[in-house]
Amino acid sequence: MDRLVPTPSLGVIPERDSGKPLILDIHGLGIDFGGLHAVEDFTLLIGRTEIAGLIGPNGAGKTTVFNLITNVYQPTRGVILFDGIDTRGKRPDEVSRMGIARTFQNIRLFKDMTVLDNVLVGMHNQIPYSMLSAFLHLPSYHRKEKEAREKAMDLLGIFDMQHMAKWQAGSLPYGAQRRLEIVRALATDPKLLLLDEPAAGMNPAETAELMENIRNIRDRFQIAVLLIEHDMSLVMGICEGIAVLNYGKIIAKGSPEDIKNNPTVIEAYLGKQED
Amino acid sequence: MEQLKKKFHLGKTNREKIFTFGIVLLFFAVIEILRGTGNLSNLLKGQLVPICAYVVMALSLNLTVGILGELSLGHAGFVSVGAFTGIVTATLLKPVVPQTWLVLLISIVAGGLTAGIIGFLIGIPVLRLRGDYLAIVTLAFGEIVKSLITNLYIGVDAKGLHFSFINDNLNLLEGGKKIIAGPMGASGFPKISTFLAGILLILFVLYFLYRLLGSKMGRAIKAMRDNSIAAEAVGIHLTRFKLTAFTMSAFIAGMAGTLFALNFASLSATKFNVDMSILLLVFVVLGGLGNLRGSIIAAGVLTVLPEMLRSLRDYRMLAYSIVLIAIMLLTNNQRLMQWWTQTKKDAKKWFAKIRKAKDGGEA
Numbered sequence: 001m002d003r004l005v006p007t008p009s010l011g012v013i014p015e016r017d018s019g020k021p022l023i024l025d026i027h028g029l030g031i032d033f034g035g036l037h038a039v040e041d042f043t044l045l046i047g048r049t050e051i052a053g054l055i056g057p058n059g060a061g062k063t064t065v066f067n068l069i070t071n072v073y074q075p076t077r078g079v080i081l082f083d084g085i086d087t088r089g090k091r092p093d094e095v096s097r098m099g100i101a102r103t104f105q106n107i108r109l110f111k112d113m114t115v116l117d118n119v120l121v122g123m124h125n126q127i128p129y130s131m132l133s134a135f136l137h138l139p140s141y142h143r144k145e146k147e148a149r150e151k152a153m154d155l156l157g158i159f160d161m162q163h164m165a166k167w168q169a170g171s172l173p174y175g176a177q178r179r180l181e182i183v184r185a186l187a188t189d190p191k192l193l194l195l196d197e198p199a200a201g202m203n204p205a206e207t208a209e210l211m212e213n214i215r216n217i218r219d220r221f222q223i224a225v226l227l228i229e230h231d232m233s234l235v236m237g238i239c240e241g242i243a244v245l246n247y248g249k250i251i252a253k254g255s256p257e258d259i260k261n262n263p264t265v266i267e268a269y270l271g272k273q274e275d
Numbered sequence: 276m277e278q279l280k281k282k283f284h285l286g287k288t289n290r291e292k293i294f295t296f297g298i299v300l301l302f303f304a305v306i307e308i309l310r311g312t313g314n315l316s317n318l319l320k321g322q323l324v325p326i327c328a329y330v331v332m333a334l335s336l337n338l339t340v341g342i343l344g345e346l347s348l349g350h351a352g353f354v355s356v357g358a359f360t361g362i363v364t365a366t367l368l369k370p371v372v373p374q375t376w377l378v379l380l381i382s383i384v385a386g387g388l389t390a391g392i393i394g395f396l397i398g399i400p401v402l403r404l405r406g407d408y409l410a411i412v413t414l415a416f417g418e419i420v421k422s423l424i425t426n427l428y429i430g431v432d433a434k435g436l437h438f439s440f441i442n443d444n445l446n447l448l449e450g451g452k453k454i455i456a457g458p459m460g461a462s463g464f465p466k467i468s469t470f471l472a473g474i475l476l477i478l479f480v481l482y483f484l485y486r487l488l489g490s491k492m493g494r495a496i497k498a499m500r501d502n503s504i505a506a507e508a509v510g511i512h513l514t515r516f517k518l519t520a521f522t523m524s525a526f527i528a529g530m531a532g533t534l535f536a537l538n539f540a541s542l543s544a545t546k547f548n549v550d551m552s553i554l555l556l557v558f559v560v561l562g563g564l565g566n567l568r569g570s571i572i573a574a575g576v577l578t579v580l581p582e583m584l585r586s587l588r589d590y591r592m593l594a595y596s597i598v599l600i601a602i603m604l605l606t607n608n609q610r611l612m613q614w615w616t617q618t619k620k621d622a623k624k625w626f627a628k629i630r631k632a633k634d635g636g637e638a
């Protein structure tokens with residue numbers, strides 16, 4: 001893991017990513033739900049191959065940040081630059097095509113479809129045949145479908161899920177559903193992967209394996225990962241930079257070491273100690 | 276590699292497709308044999324084209340309701356648009372095009388195109404919205420189409436087509452011909468639909484839908500129905516695919532409308548009312564949402580049934596409901612399906628055992 005170094009705009013990113021354009025550059029982001037400032041003055045920089053963590057107590061606004069980055073919500077204030085491009089006003093599907101992929105805290109698979117088809121839907125925009133060749137079953141249709149299936153099987157291989165390809169996604173065990181969501185997100189060929197509590201409901205052994213997998217994914221695809229997680233062993237184990245959110249505001253940023261020893265963070269998590 | 280090919284190429288879905296095409300062809304063969312041997316009742320003879328038309332309408336609605344997952348309560352409106360477009364087209368073409376089949380083909384395409392364009396125009400504002408707005412709008416659409424056509428007068432003479440609305444002042448020249456006469460409906464148009472054309476249309480639509488479902492677009496549409504938020508998150512443009520599927524659905528409904536219309540001597544727009552839309556919905560729901568074969572069977576059986584049951588007199592409605600329930604059980608019942616697959620598995624095992632015993636005996 002690289003040392004974190006400051007960027008010109010005063011954020012920190014891993015040393016190997018410095019000098020390259022940032023993958024995500026968020027400034028002063030905020031959203032209100034009625035009177036509630038769900039997220040306020042949120043600023044975050046992420047390097048091109050960084051694994052970053054977003055943590056905080058329940059209801060802090062972490063998932064809301066993901067919904068803002070993917071334009072499911074339109075921000076009330078602030079700017080999001082993805083790979084240098086302002087994402088304001090784009091539809092969620094356009095943001096996905098720009099290279100941001102995500103998983104959902106409350107799993108959202110295509111339940112009635114097979115595991116393989118779930119991945120193939122993720123690859124939709126990478127399968128280049130015309131509808132005419134699909135209707136006439138021209139050679140290009142067969143070739144591209146075959147290539148897509150092979151690539152989908154390859155992606156399922158990341159989590160050793162090839163044997164489940166024909167299973168109905170809704171019938172998978174919980175952990176496998178979470179892993180399939182990650183595979184489907186990867187299938188969109190992203191530059192930034194957002195994982196919302198990927199280890200939720202997993203046992204320590206599964207979590208350890210997931211950690212290894214996330215690192216492998218980053219190494220293999222050379223992408224950035226931003227993950228929300230309550231499991232501190234995972235967050236401290238793989239994240240290079242961590243941001244802590246409380247009541248919609250960032251209360252601390254830094255390396256796992258910095259965060260572990262930060263009194264404000266400890267207070268936010270444990271509540272103020274009465275003496 | 277070989278394994279992959281086997282796995283994905285001639286799987287269960289392909290067998291199911293072949294089976295569905297088989298049912299349609301079998302139906303065609305049986306009817307033709309009955310006709311050839313003179314055993315086809317007049318009652319059934321008159322029902323042949325309507326059966327095909329209703330089957331196509333059910334398939335079309337299944338695309339919207341079952342596959343896309345949007346509710347359409349005015350599908351008869353698209354059928355109606357197709358029907359009257361087809362009537363006008365056929366009337367105009369009949370004197371100039373000698374081949375009847377060509378007249379029919381062009382009319383069906385014209386009916387489909389008009390309905391498709393209208394479906395597209397309705398879809399643009401409505402399918403952007405989330406929620407069941409399509410149901411409300413299509414319900415209104417069906418009624419509007421009905422009253423528009425009931426007040427529409429179209430005639431043709433040497434100078435071309437004449438339109439008029441509400442009042443019958445077409446001012447046709449000598450030798451001119453009224454095609455649509457407001458509340459009186461259309462009459463005197465060529466009666467050129469045939470059973471063969473109906474079967475071909477079913478086969479074409481089935482082929483089209485299966486190819487759609489087997490493509491990336493079909494996957495995207497199904498994904499949208501399953502979970503639209505996730506579909507959008509993986510880069511599926513929701514409005515675009517909804518609009519495409521709905522337009523295709525309207526197009527198919529329009530083609531069915533022309534086929535249906537050109538089977539009669541006269542036709543009034545009131546035939547395409549809410550009752551018809553609901554009837555189509557019943558076909559789709561009974562046959563199973565997204566289940567093409569189910570739609571075919573439900574539409575086919577439920578179109579002939581009321582006529583067949585006439586002889587039962589008072590027990591007609593009772594028998595009708597029993598059949599409804601039977602279809603529902605046959606096409607939608609999970610347990611029955613499981614039982615069937617289990618039985619098939621058991622039978623296979625049993626055969627394998629027998630074969631083994633036989634081979635063992637011979638060796």
Ligand SMILES: Nc1ncnc2c1ncn2[C@@H]1O[C@H](COP(=O)(O)OP(=O)(O)OP(=O)(O)O)[C@@H](O)[C@H]1O
Nearest residue numbers: 033036038056057058059060061062063064065105
């Ligand atoms: N669409 C919405 N409308 C109104 N309030 C919302 C909406 N979405 C989120 N909130 C509120 O914003 C706050 C932050 O919610 P969010 O889901 O982002 O928290 P979180 O940090 O992801 O929590 P958890 O760890 O429990 O997942 C909560 O108070 C929530 O009730």
Ligand SMILES: [Mg+2]
Nearest residue numbers: 062063064105
């Ligand atoms: Mg959350």
